[in-house]
Amino acid sequence: MAEQQIQTQPQSAGHTMARPQRWAQPFDANMTDQDVDRLLSESQLKDIDGEKFPKHIPLGGILKNDTRIAKFTPGEIVVREGDYGNSAFLVLSGKLRVVLSPSLPRDAIGRSEENTRSFFAAISQLWTSNWLPETRDTSKYSLDELMAGGSNESTRVVLQDIPTILDKHNTGAIETGALFGELAALGRIPRTATIFADEEGGSNESTRVVLQDIPTILDKHNTGAIETGALFGELAALGRIPRTATIFADEDAELLEIRWQGLRELRAYNGEWKRMIDERYRETALSAHLLESEEFGHLNDDQIKDVAGRCIFETYGSFDWYTSFQRLRSQGKSDEPVIARQGDYPDGLLMVRAGFARQTVKHGNGTKSINYLGAGNNFGLYPLYNAWKNPGAEDLALGSGLSALGYVDVVRVPASVLAEYVFPNIEQPVNTIVAASQKTVAEEALLEWAVDERFINGLQTMVIDLNSCVRCDDCVRACANSHDGNPRFRRHGKIVDNWMVANACMHCADPVCMIGCPTGAIHRSMSGGMVVINDDTCIGCGTCANSCPYENISLVQIADKQGMPVVDEATHRPIMKATKCDLCSDQLGGPACVRACPHDALKRVDFREFAH
Amino acid sequence: MTKNISILSIFGVIALIVVGYNAQKMDLNLQNSSVLTGYTLIAVMLCVALLNTRKKLSMIPLGKASSWVVFHVVGGLLCVALFWVHTNTFWPRGLYEGFLAGAFYLVSLSGIFGYLLQRLNARKLTKTGIEVIYERIPLELREIQEKAEEYILECTETTGSDVLANHYLNTMVWYFQKPRFYWSILFGVGNSTVWFRTEGASVKRYLNSEELDYFRRLEELFELKILVDTHFVHQNLNKKWLLLHVPLSVGLVIMALWHLLLVEVYAL
Numbered sequence: 091m092a093e094q095q096i097q098t099q100p101q102s103a104g105h106t107m108a109r110p111q112r113w114a115q116p117f118d119a120n121m122t123d124q125d126v127d128r129l130l131s132e133s134q135l136k137d138i139d140g141e142k143f144p145k146h147i148p149l150g151g152i153l154k155n156d157t158r159i160a161k162f163t164p165g166e167i168v169v170r171e172g173d174y175g176n177s178a179f180l181v182l183s184g185k186l187r188v189v190l191s192p193s194l195p196r197d198a199i200g201r202s203e204e205n206t207r208s209f210f211a212a213i214s215q216l217w218t219s220n221w222l223p224e225t226r227d228t229s230k231y232s233l234d235e236l237m238a239g240g241s242n243e244s245t246r247v248v249l250q251d252i253p254t255i256l257d258k259h260n261t262g263a264i265e266t267g268a269l270f271g272e273l274a275a276l277g278r279i280p281r282t283a284t285i286f287a288d289e290e291g292g293s294n295e296s297t298r299v300v301l302q303d304i305p306t307i308l309d310k311h312n313t314g315a316i317e318t319g320a321l322f323g324e325l326a327a328l329g330r331i332p333r334t335a336t337i338f339a340d341e342d343a344e345l346l347e348i349r350w351q352g353l354r355e356l357r358a359y360n361g362e363w364k365r366m367i368d369e370r371y372r373e374t375a376l377s378a379h380l381l382e383s384e385e386f387g388h389l390n391d392d393q394i395k396d397v398a399g400r401c402i403f404e405t406y407g408s409f410d411w412y413t414s415f416q417r418l419r420s421q422g423k424s425d426e427p428v429i430a431r432q433g434d435y436p437d438g439l440l441m442v443r444a445g446f447a448r449q450t451v452k453h454g455n456g457t458k459s460i461n462y463l464g465a466g467n468n469f470g471l472y473p474l475y476n477a478w479k480n481p482g483a484e485d486l487a488l489g490s491g492l493s494a495l496g497y498v499d500v501v502r503v504p505a506s507v508l509a510e511y512v513f514p515n516i517e518q519p520v521n522t523i524v525a526a527s528q529k530t531v532a533e534e535a536l537l538e539w540a541v542d543e544r545f546i547n548g549l550q551t552m553v554i555d556l557n558s559c560v561r562c563d564d565c566v567r568a569c570a571n572s573h574d575g576n577p578r579f580r581r582h583g584k585i586v587d588n589w590m591v592a593n594a595c596m597h598c599a600d601p602v603c604m605i606g607c608p609t610g611a612i613h614r615s616m617s618g619g620m621v622v623i624n625d626d627t628c629i630g631c632g633t634c635a636n637s638c639p640y641e642n643i644s645l646v647q648i649a650d651k652q653g654m655p656v657v658d659e660a661t662h663r664p665i666m667k668a669t670k671c672d673l674c675s676d677q678l679g680g681p682a683c684v685r686a687c688p689h690d691a692l693k694r695v696d697f698r699e700f701a702h
Numbered sequence: 703m704t705k706n707i708s709i710l711s712i713f714g715v716i717a718l719i720v721v722g723y724n725a726q727k728m729d730l731n732l733q734n735s736s737v738l739t740g741y742t743l744i745a746v747m748l749c750v751a752l753l754n755t756r757k758k759l760s761m762i763p764l765g766k767a768s769s770w771v772v773f774h775v776v777g778g779l780l781c782v783a784l785f786w787v788h789t790n791t792f793w794p795r796g797l798y799e800g801f802l803a804g805a806f807y808l809v810s811l812s813g814i815f816g817y818l819l820q821r822l823n824a825r826k827l828t829k830t831g832i833e834v835i836y837e838r839i840p841l842e843l844r845e846i847q848e849k850a851e852e853y854i855l856e857c858t859e860t861t862g863s864d865v866l867a868n869h870y871l872n873t874m875v876w877y878f879q880k881p882r883f884y885w886s887i888l889f890g891v892g893n894s895t896v897w898f899r900t901e902g903a904s905v906k907r908y909l910n911s912e913e914l915d916y917f918r919r920l921e922e923l924f925e926l927k928i929l930v931d932t933h934f935v936h937q938n939l940n941k942k943w944l945l946l947h948v949p950l951s952v953g954l955v956i957m958a959l960w961h962l963l964l965v966e967v968y969a970l
Contacts, residue, residue: 212762556828560820561836561937564767568760582835588828679763686760689824690768 105650106659107228113151115609115627117177117349118158126153129346134180134319143359156352162186162339169323171336176613177349178324184343186316189336194311212678219575222653224646226667230626315340324353324367325374334378351608376403379443379501382466385512397511402438402502404429407445411496412602412639415544419639429500430469432491436477438502439512440469445498445600448541451490451523453531459538460490460526462546464599464698472519478509479518489523495541497600539586540701544639548596548697550620550673552579552683557588558691568686569671578671579642579683594683595642595671596697597621603634603643612668620673630666643670706769710776718783725787739788740965743781744958750777751955754948778813781806802961805954812950816943823936830929836937839881842930847878850923857916866913866920869905874920877902878927887928887935894931898924 108114129135130153140149159182162168168179168186171193316322316337326333327350348356356363376398380386386397406427418425430440432452442463449469450457463469469492477486540546563581570577579594601621604612611628614621623634635643647664648656656665673694674681683692721742725735753774756764764770785806786792794803827833834842850870858867876882877897886893902924909917 209762213759215761216759556833557825560824560940561827562940563836564757564760567757572761582833585831585833590833677761682760685763685765686757686767688767688771689820690766691824 105228105654105656106662107231107656107665108659113155113608114629116155117347117352121154121158123150123154125159126150129153129157129159132182132346134182137362138356138360143355147355147359149359152352152355156355157346157348160345160347162343162345164339164341167336167338168345169326169333169335169337171333176327177347178327178353179322180346180348181316181318181320182344182346183318184345185318185340186320186337186343186345187340188314188316188322189338190312190314192311194336206676206678209678215571215574219571220651220653221575222649224576224648224667224669225574225651225653226625226648226656228648228650228656321366321370324370327353376401376443376501379441383441383468385439385468385471385503385508385516388515389511393511397503397507400504400507402504404500404502405498406447406494406500407497412605412637415496415639426493426495428491428493429498430488430492432489433487435486436470436473436488436505438504439471439474439508440492441501441503442467442469443499443501446495446544446546447498447500448493448495449490449526450493457491458531459534459541460523460529462495462537462541462698463492464546472521472523474505474508475513475516475519478505478513489521495544495546536586536589537701540697543584543591545591545596545697546701547598547600548591548695549599550595550597550681550694551697551700552592552594552596552671553693553695553697553700554581554590554592555588555691555693556585556590558689559590559687560689560691562688564686564688565683565692568682572674572677572682573672576646576669578669592692593640593642595621595673596640597671597673603638605637607634615675618673618675620675621670622672622675623668623670625667628667630668632666632668634668643668645669706772707775710772711779714776714780718780718787721784722787736788739784740962743784743788744962746777746781746784747955747958750774750781751951754951775813775817778810782810798957798961798964802954802957805950805957809947809950809954812943812947816947819943820940823940827933827936830932832926832929832933834930834933836933836941839930839934839937843878843880843927846923846927846930850874850878850920853916853919853923857913861910861912861916863910863913865908866905866916870920873901873905877924881931881934883931884935887932888939894928 130138130150135153138149143149143152162184171189322337323333353367357367358364377394380389380394380397380401386394389397406429407425414425426448429447430436432450442465444465447463447469448459449461449463450459452458470488473486473488476483480486545551561581566577566579566581569579579592581590581592583590583592585591597620601612601614603621604614607613608631609627609629611624611626612621612634613624630645632645635641635645645666646669648667650656657663658665671681674683679685681694684694721739725739728735728738750773753770756767756770760767785803789799789803794800854867854870858864877894883894883897885891898921903917903921906914906917
């Protein structure tokens, strides 16, 4: 990337600052050594062997910098369904309640709006934008400013009338010592429930949303208790996906909030935490996934439990698939682990829970992609049904194969389970292979290309129809006008036929750029799910830019308001920041690039739909 | 977009009929219909001219630019019709009115020309199979030239012969220095290929197989440069027509407002 080739030689400058480091911006600057000592005496943490942590990431350092202690009073919401959170929670004391079903209404949980500019703020960019590139107000990077500004993205909300909630919702308690949130944090899935503080306790948060008429809410919703010692929120935090349920305090509760970087390291260096997180990941993810599926959604809790117990949870590919993908792509090779082989006898329904898989049929000396499956898609239902309906039939083998594109979570539901719970209740499934394989190679070219390039990961991919594009660059200018004079994409990229996939962040279904960010600066926005970078906490390490398989993140050298380059006070090397398309999340009217295109040539598309 | 133009054109025709009908009625009542048609014309002209302002205000939600372009196209055509209704002639009498009409026709024709040109050029550029950002074209050409000279030097060092080097200096360097055959590329004549086949390749009979290998590499660079030149020509024209259309439009609006002022002061 051109921006990454920026001169990094020592240079003199008008402004210096300390180079940001890992933990330079702690999760909670108010965490003290006493807090860490106290945490290390807690039952859930005292058995962790600190000796197994590397010297540069000590256990104490993780607790001090990647965690914070939060107190919740009864009714206060801890996590909300649909929010994108980057942390998991361990219940140190108190009890929380998770809203199981139906979900609380949006207005009841005070869902915050995106912080968009007002009309006048938007138009003021005409004269407030700096003529110089990549200028920043460097005072905002000081720790004092960050603390004062409350960079904490969590919004605390408070539930009202807890007794009525308890009356009317099926809730569970989370007691002192419970760790929760670890599944969402590590498992690439949303929070599965709302957990709230059940006991009196202080709070260090300022923004609260209060639930009205809790008795009525509890009347109409099933809730469950989360007790002390429980861990929750880990699936959403590590899975870069939204929380799946709202959790509120049932009584005063004290929670240890662990941001995902810390959770990742606890999992990496402590076997017990790894086992606990992985086990919960499997159990919770599987049940939730089965309940969400079309085939098993009608089953009751006992039946789901039975099905879950008989399913096999499988993972193909690597969690950090992007590293091998980049390497193999540069060598012109492909690494796609086989999940099911064409011609083999199917032994179970494969339900894709996360990631992407390619469905192929043999064609000549190669294989032709006929479909790609994402979360919620199934493979093998037709041949299994056929075998169940016509046990004597000759050709019951799989008519197509399935291979993993990167990282794929698959639930294998045995044929016996289907025969017991599914097949008697459904009509003969459609054989999609016949229709799909009748398409010509040329008709499938776009799909094949999109899968090869992994563009199917994109939810907001910038696609330009080159037959309509007059190369006026109005899109680039509009982007710059909306970002203080700095464009956040390049009208350049891979081309197939008359379509160009420009180098603009695709806000991926599986945003691998978020893996490894040491400060959590790159994250999903709380509402909307856009992948955005918090400029205040970005330390310019380039991990995200290196992780992005599509080269859509750029590192830029920042300057102060006068345009003088900002350099590290010790080494005099430039201070860098990661930048990318934020989908104009703070602008009125959505992406400026789309609105600015005079010929409707530029679109933001979900590539999974577009390629079809 | 074509569909939107069609829909808006229907409204344009209706608006024209309404204005024309009322003008006719005013004429029959011995009133001055030029006031109605004139004010309508200048109002539509001003609205059409707002497209450029919209481009500058891309940070605020003023609707999609493509919708504005549709309005610009249909509104522009409506202006032509209103102009004829207003003047009742193709070319009005009077020196100032003549200039005004001339500016009006130039703006209209440059607009139609530019619109069609952009639509055609977009496809021509796609056909090249490469994408080059206009501002980077000089850099791309420079890189091609440097690569060519690198081959020439390597050829001389490897083969010990300066035949290809001399030919490059005497003949081919002209081609690699900057975009060539502008008009030929614009009209799709293909003179550059003919030039290379005759002048460029005339040296082939004096080259041995090793030198011919280098010549083939030069040939590949030549073909790449044709594509870059094609981008230069078409993108250049895509931008340059606006240098005619926009200033003329500004001038036309100023002249029309002056015309309006004169009419208000002296004629009414």
